[in-house]
Amino acid sequence: MNSNLLRRGFSNLMVGLMIGAVLVALLPLVFILLDLVLKGAGSLSLEFFTRTPAPAGESGGGVAHAIVGTLLIVGTASLIGLPLGIAAGIYCAEYPASRLTAITRFVADVLNGTPSIVVGVFAWAWIVATQRHFSALAGSAALAMLTIPMVLRTTEEMIKLVPNSLREAALALGYPRWRASLGIVVRTTLPGIVTGSLLAVARVAGETAPLLFTALGSQYLSFDLNQPMAALPLTVFTYATGPYEEWHRYAWAAALVLILVVFVLSLGARLATRRRFELNG
Amino acid sequence: MTTSATPRAHPGFIATPRASLTPRPPARTPGQRGAPAVDVRDFSFAYGSRRVLRRLSFGIERKSVTAIIGPSGCGKSTFLRSINRLNDLIPGIRHEGDIMVEGTSVFSPSTDLVRLRQQVGMVFQRPNPFPKSVFDNVAYGPSLNLLVARRDLPDLVERCLRQAVLWDEVKDRLDEPGTALSGGQQQRLCIARALANRPEVLLMDEPCSALDPVATQRVEELIVELKRDYTIVIVTHNMQQAARVSDFTGFFDRGELVELGETERVFTSPAHERTEAYITGRFG
Numbered sequence: 307m308n309s310n311l312l313r314r315g316f317s318n319l320m321v322g323l324m325i326g327a328v329l330v331a332l333l334p335l336v337f338i339l340l341d342l343v344l345k346g347a348g349s350l351s352l353e354f355f356t357r358t359p360a361p362a363g364e365s366g367g368g369v370a371h372a373i374v375g376t377l378l379i380v381g382t383a384s385l386i387g388l389p390l391g392i393a394a395g396i397y398c399a400e401y402p403a404s405r406l407t408a409i410t411r412f413v414a415d416v417l418n419g420t421p422s423i424v425v426g427v428f429a430w431a432w433i434v435a436t437q438r439h440f441s442a443l444a445g446s447a448a449l450a451m452l453t454i455p456m457v458l459r460t461t462e463e464m465i466k467l468v469p470n471s472l473r474e475a476a477l478a479l480g481y482p483r484w485r486a487s488l489g490i491v492v493r494t495t496l497p498g499i500v501t502g503s504l505l506a507v508a509r510v511a512g513e514t515a516p517l518l519f520t521a522l523g524s525q526y527l528s529f530d531l532n533q534p535m536a537a538l539p540l541t542v543f544t545y546a547t548g549p550y551e552e553w554h555r556y557a558w559a560a561a562l563v564l565i566l567v568v569f570v571l572s573l574g575a576r577l578a579t580r581r582r583f584e585l586n587g
Numbered sequence: 588m589t590t591s592a593t594p595r596a597h598p599g600f601i602a603t604p605r606a607s608l609t610p611r612p613p614a615r616t617p618g619q620r621g622a623p624a625v626d627v628r629d630f631s632f633a634y635g636s637r638r639v640l641r642r643l644s645f646g647i648e649r650k651s652v653t654a655i656i657g658p659s660g661c662g663k664s665t666f667l668r669s670i671n672r673l674n675d676l677i678p679g680i681r682h683e684g685d686i687m688v689e690g691t692s693v694f695s696p697s698t699d700l701v702r703l704r705q706q707v708g709m710v711f712q713r714p715n716p717f718p719k720s721v722f723d724n725v726a727y728g729p730s731l732n733l734l735v736a737r738r739d740l741p742d743l744v745e746r747c748l749r750q751a752v753l754w755d756e757v758k759d760r761l762d763e764p765g766t767a768l769s770g771g772q773q774q775r776l777c778i779a780r781a782l783a784n785r786p787e788v789l790l791m792d793e794p795c796s797a798l799d800p801v802a803t804q805r806v807e808e809l810i811v812e813l814k815r816d817y818t819i820v821i822v823t824h825n826m827q828q829a830a831r832v833s834d835f836t837g838f839f840d841r842g843e844l845v846e847l848g849e850t851e852r853v854f855t856s857p858a859h860e861r862t863e864a865y866i867t868g869r870f871g
Contacts, residue, residue: 403678472715478708479708479780480700494718
């Protein structure tokens with residue numbers, strides 16, 4: 307009887323500790339969101355989304371140039387990075403014994419742990435320095451370089467979850483290896499791959515460091531990937547470090563917009579996984 | 588059938604004449620139905636340095652059910668997966684000898700794997716329908732290389748589902764994912780999927796081991812039904828099942844074929860001591 311009480315007490319204690327840990331983990335997130343909304347929401351207006359910045363010293367204007375810039379830079383980065391990352395991930399999952407897989411996996415892990423500013427420096431040295439001008443494309447290349455290893459690893463892990471029996475079923479029906487892989491294995495994991503991709507894109511969308519000396523940032527609305535371009539994280543950075551009080555408020559608002567973009571992407575990832583066929587086995 | 592003076596060996600009986608085996612009783616001669624559908628010729632198989640199958644030589648009779656029994660790790664599944672070369676994916680495999688399916692070599696370099704695997708269907712231990720609709724599961728095989736015209740697919744799917752005695756249960760849910768069916772239905776769906784390729788040989792690797800008794804019974808009835816049209820090789824751990832569904836039974840032990848004969852004979856008067864020990868439950 308006594309030991310039973312003890313056991314239950316211990317169980318409750320552990321559950322309590324874990325709830326505490328969850329709260330501690332959530333707290334910063336809640337504070338960040340609250341802070342952003344309190345300090346940024348006031349500056350949000352239709353103008354903020356549709357106008358480019360007013361000349362320094364004047365009030366008004368918006369961050370349309372940065373929103374467009376982020377979409378363009380991140381979109382281009384995804385266009386380059388996602389197919390490469392996914393394809394390499396499929397290869398690594400399908401040919402786990404190959405030496406190329408071992409090398410690729412190692413390089414991807416190293417890249418995943420590389421500070422993003424290093425990738426930015428790399429893109430600067432190879433693209434900006436050789437072209438002799440900053441460009442959105444250089445920023446996209448840097449972001450793509452960050453996307454590839456992330457997507458590669460998640461794709462590989464997702465595909466590894468597919469029971470081998472499914473692959474064998476397709477092979478036993480006479481399907482050649484590559485069609486079994488693409489038609490059955492990859493199709494089955496598609497929701498997972500989409501999720502991994504969206505999460506990678508969401509993470510990369512918030513990167514500032516790799517854009518600092520590649521896309522550089524700009525005060526004007528631009529669609530030319532070969533020129534410097536604004537991006538939300540860069541705008542937050544410039545405004546937050548700027549001298550004007552209004553800039554600081556705009557920095558908060560831009561940060562809120564950035565969080566919203568990331569939030570929408572993550573939400574999309576969640577929705578993509580919800581409608582997943584159940585795997586058997 | 589006329590009685591000939593010298594009893595001709597039945598294809599299902601061409602077990603390796605091996606010195607190590609005790610002499611077989613004189614072979615009875617069931618109806619001779621021509622060359623074996625699957626002819627195993629001095630076939631050995633190894634994973635790296637581990638020999639799994641040793642010099643198997645026997646034939647499997649057309650349009651009959653041959654059960655392969657034996658203790659775990661005796662090479663039953665490996666043998667089954669050699670017939671459609673599903674072991675190919677495993678690195679470091681080696682083989683000697685050959686297996687002929689309907690007269691064509693399985694291991695010859697000129698073998699068309701796609702054709703071989705259309706000819707030899709397979710049903711797995713655990714039901715493994717694709718995460719596609721019931722219809723697409725069945726249509727998946729034939730749609731490879733466009734074996735049938737697209738407009739004929741619905742007929743084919745219906746015919747195969749009927750053959751697998753599943754049609755009445757799923758005819759209104761062809762669009763639902765195959766994975767949403769019950770375990771027994773899934774396994775019959777997998778059988779229908781294999782039949783859609785119009786195979787000549789059907790390999791079944793413990794097809795009922797993941798099913799409940801009722802589903803097992805349905806699948807067993809189906810197997811007996813299917814042998815009118817197909818040559819069936821079934822690996823099973825369940826000796827009652829072997830006795831119920833099969834015409835011939837082969838007993839594997841440590842990679843060797845100990846004996847192969849008519850099921851009734853193997854179970855009532857096994858020729859070899861090891862067989863008797865296994866089927867009476869003294870080992871394995």
